[in-house]
Amino acid sequence: MAIDTPAAELLVAGKTPVSDGVVTLTLTRPDGGRLPDWAPGAHLDLVLPNGLTRQYSLCGDRWDARSYRIGVLREPAGRGGSAFVHDELEIGDVVGLGGPRNNFRLVPAERYLFVAGGIGITPLLPMIAQAEMLGTAWRLLYGGRTRSSMAFLDELGAYGDKVTLRPQDEHGLLDLDAWLPASPGGTRVYCCGPGALLDAVERRCAGWPPGRLRTERFVAPAQDGTTAGTSFEVELRRSGRTLTVTRDQSLLRALGDAGVPVLSSCRQGLCGTCETTVLDGVPDHRDSLLDETERAAGDCMFVCVSRSSGPRLVLDL
Known part of the structure; x- marks a missing residue:
């Protein structure tokens, strides 16, 4: 997967095992200069020497302006990035480097x-620190396959009983019913981890007000078979052009085929690189990023x- 923008160069200044299967x-x-600022929840695109992003x-x-830290899980069934x-x-x-973006x-x-489930602890660490x-009152429920596979336990130990560790081989699956009340009250829940965990949390919080649950996925959810596309027209307001997106094309591909550059990276609706402003029409959102309020707004x-x-969208392109 190639990123469609030149990236700044970064030096690998450290590489440290932090659990079974995870290195930072x-x-x-x-x-040695200053890096772009970022806030909790941000991610970056890492362009590896083998061409993978x-x-x-x-x-x-x-608050460290001169270094970034990321955690990388070895994924035996992955596509080669983590193995490299x-x-x-x-x-x-x-x-x-591409980004950071949030x-x-x-x-x-x-x-x-x-x-957190497994490597899903990574975006939550800066949130906890914040x-x-x-x-602000907070608690962490952190699950993993085994205790030895759960990264950053030494760091989390400094927070005492605000952190609850639940390795699956010791405790079974996370008891979401005990942790997620029927009503969130003043609590906001941030969840990251495997798709099965996120699906279970979303089902448990289905009746909550919009915005009380935020999730981040590393893999796009499987489609249910009802998402076959139909053709539609796209007006590009700034360039004064109108394109037809066929049923078997993505909008990104149609734009690229017409010579309209849009930055992209994951191509799964996960990373946010290709966010585009909508001026008119109703998008059919298929990403894993926007919450219900943002989807209803329909402005991106x-x-x-x-x-x-x-039959028609108008984009700020």
């Missing part, structure tokens, strides 16, 4: 409940996966 990378500018959540100290990081990437190598922002709340710094869409609910 410390990334700096080759000249992967998205990773920033999980270090947001674990087996071939070395300290001193140079990688490309579609999983921490918003103010009376209290937070963080729910809540702690602000003096991710053109890599989303389409039109009607």
